[in-house]
Amino acid sequence: MEITLDNISHAYGDTTVLQDVSHTINAQQIVCIVGPSGCGKSTLLRFLGGLEQPDAGRVLQYGDPPEGCLNPLTFVFQDFALLPWRSVSGNISLVLEDHGIRGARAKAIIEDVLLRTKLGDFARALPRQLSGGMKQRVAIARALAVNPAVMLLDEPLSALDSQTRELLMDDLVDLWTRQPFTAVYVTHNLAEAVRLGHQVVVLSRRPGRIREVVTIDKPLAEREFGDRDLEAHQKHLWQLLRDEARAADAELIHD
Amino acid sequence: MTEPKQRTGQPVSFRGGGFAPKPRRWFGAAVFVTLIALAEWGTRSGFISALTLPKPSDVLATFGELYTSGLLFKHLLPSLSRLAVGAALGVSIGVSVGILIGLFSYMRAGLVPLVAAIFPIPKIALLPLFVIWFGIGEGSKYALIAFGTFTPTVVATYGAVDNVDRTLIRMGQSFGLSWWSIVRKIVFPGALPGILSGLRISLAIAIILLVAAEMLGAEYGIGAYILEAGSLYDLERLFVGVVILSLLGVITSGVIALIERRLLDWRA
Numbered sequence: 264m265e266i267t268l269d270n271i272s273h274a275y276g277d278t279t280v281l282q283d284v285s286h287t288i289n290a291q292q293i294v295c296i297v298g299p300s301g302c303g304k305s306t307l308l309r310f311l312g313g314l315e316q317p318d319a320g321r322v323l324q325y326g327d328p329p330e331g332c333l334n335p336l337t338f339v340f341q342d343f344a345l346l347p348w349r350s351v352s353g354n355i356s357l358v359l360e361d362h363g364i365r366g367a368r369a370k371a372i373i374e375d376v377l378l379r380t381k382l383g384d385f386a387r388a389l390p391r392q393l394s395g396g397m398k399q400r401v402a403i404a405r406a407l408a409v410n411p412a413v414m415l416l417d418e419p420l421s422a423l424d425s426q427t428r429e430l431l432m433d434d435l436v437d438l439w440t441r442q443p444f445t446a447v448y449v450t451h452n453l454a455e456a457v458r459l460g461h462q463v464v465v466l467s468r469r470p471g472r473i474r475e476v477v478t479i480d481k482p483l484a485e486r487e488f489g490d491r492d493l494e495a496h497q498k499h500l501w502q503l504l505r506d507e508a509r510a511a512d513a514e515l516i517h518d
Numbered sequence: 519m520t521e522p523k524q525r526t527g528q529p530v531s532f533r534g535g536g537f538a539p540k541p542r543r544w545f546g547a548a549v550f551v552t553l554i555a556l557a558e559w560g561t562r563s564g565f566i567s568a569l570t571l572p573k574p575s576d577v578l579a580t581f582g583e584l585y586t587s588g589l590l591f592k593h594l595l596p597s598l599s600r601l602a603v604g605a606a607l608g609v610s611i612g613v614s615v616g617i618l619i620g621l622f623s624y625m626r627a628g629l630v631p632l633v634a635a636i637f638p639i640p641k642i643a644l645l646p647l648f649v650i651w652f653g654i655g656e657g658s659k660y661a662l663i664a665f666g667t668f669t670p671t672v673v674a675t676y677g678a679v680d681n682v683d684r685t686l687i688r689m690g691q692s693f694g695l696s697w698w699s700i701v702r703k704i705v706f707p708g709a710l711p712g713i714l715s716g717l718r719i720s721l722a723i724a725i726i727l728l729v730a731a732e733m734l735g736a737e738y739g740i741g742a743y744i745l746e747a748g749s750l751y752d753l754e755r756l757f758v759g760v761v762i763l764s765l766l767g768v769i770t771s772g773v774i775a776l777i778e779r780r781l782l783d784w785r786a
């Protein structure tokens with residue numbers, strides 16, 4: 264499934280947050296969105312997932328979601344958003360119950376996604392018993408359970424320490440390599456962006472516009488920690504962002 | 519480099535700890551026993567005059583008589599059923615209205631001032647009105663207890679719903695859960711800790727109102743028993759009644775603690 268952002272603009276009160284954002288997210292590709300803090304990345308993601316509506320412009324989807332897809336546009340949140348009163352498998356069955364999937368069918372799906380996210384032994388654990396990295400893996404497992412057409416990830420790894428982040432990035436690459444999915448991945452971390460993104464969209468400071476779209480051709484599976492060409496991309500992205508951040512600082516002084 | 523000198527270190531003073539009550543099982547019972555022992559000693563030695571306070575052992579004896587005569591359950595059972603019906607009505611309507619106030623703007627705008635207006639009215643003052651509306655029988659007693667538990671339950675419930683993590687609700691929406699599923703599986707369990715702590719207050723109020731309700735036109739019931747003893751200045755029987763009410767309070771609080779431990783074990 265393909266998604267197009269068509270001239271999205273939005274303001275909260277007097278502050279314009281996004282201006283004329285247009286972009287197409289290709290099927291089975293990961294698009295990373297980077298930009299200065301407060302430039303409207305999370306807002307854009309909420310528009311993509313239908314949790315909020317823009318003042319102007321449209322979000323369009325093309326093509327049908329794949330067979331067996333329960334929830335085409337599926338979020339993974341920065342703070343995990345697990346129900347603390349449900350066990351790991353209970354949190355996953357939560358999103359299946361409403362589709363009438365219970366009993367053996369639910370059990371099969373839950374077992375499969377827990378295996379894919381390496382959580383097989385933790386089905387009965389409560390969220391408070393899990394580390395941050397494991398909680399986010401549960402959230403990813405929950406997203407996989409509904410077989411999404413597009414995954415919308417808002418800084419999914421920012422609450423984690425850097426080692427866990429590396430491991431989870433490897434896990435995401437593995438998941439994608441085995442079964443490519445479409446994803447929009449918002450992050451502050453440029454290393455994550457060049458590691459996971461087929462495209463990196465750089466937003467300007469608020470009001471957020473698309474400053475540049477960087478395409479990275481190297482296949483995900485071949486990318487590695489500390490790759491030369493990835494570092495070049497990362498450096499380029501950093502320059503773009505640094506300019507934006509500087510300009511934002513200067514504006515604050517002149518206010 | 520200077521020579522390492524012999525220095526005397528001072529231990530860092532400890533300033534952590536506290537602010538985390540732990541269960542101390544028998545201490546509560548010990549407080550009761552000490553107080554009762556003090557009263558017994560005081561009344562026996564004449565330090566406390568017999569008119570001020572009845573002897574605890576006499577109260578116990580009176581309680582024994584009440585039990586052997588079979589009157590205890592004759593008084594207790596109607597009271598318990600009034601308490602159960604009235605509180606069940608008040609709490610269930612209160613929780614539903616509280617959730618509606620927590621979720622809908624118009625409900626909130628319309629009902630919050632109304633609840634604030636009803637809350638401070640002493641419900642006992644309305645007893646004559648309830649008698650006119652629901653008759654002198656059980657109806658008015660149920661209504662009084664239900665009405666009295668309703669308001670604190672509403673306030674506790676909508677406060678608890680306000681405190682439910684909104685990101686969890688957004689998560690539910692983002693997975694396409696139905697409105698009813700979100701209320702049942704996210705809002706209600708998330709609000710349950712607050713609802714249960716409100717329930718402690720509501721049920722204590724229910725016991726207070728039980729006595730008030732039974733003071734009017736009830737032949738049997740703990741309230742009727744206390745009222746009769748009070749009008750005769752029979753302090754022993756008065757205290758028996760009071761002790762039964764206290765026990766009811768301790769038991770309901772214990773039951774809620776039990777429910778909390780079972781339903782809220784996820785809180786660690």
Ligand SMILES: Nc1ncnc2c1ncn2[C@@H]1O[C@H](COP(=O)(O)OP(=O)(O)OP(=O)(O)O)[C@@H](O)[C@H]1O
Pocket residue numbers: 275278280298299300301302303304305306307
């Ligand atoms: N519901 C809202 N009401 C009012 N203002 C909002 C709302 N949500 C976001 N904003 C404002 O819109 C701007 C963009 O917010 P958004 O969360 O999309 O930024 P972001 O790029 O995700 O930032 P960050 O990198 O810090 O996560 C911010 O200035 C924020 O204060």
Ligand SMILES: [Mg+2]
Pocket residue numbers: 304305306
């Ligand atoms: Mg954000």
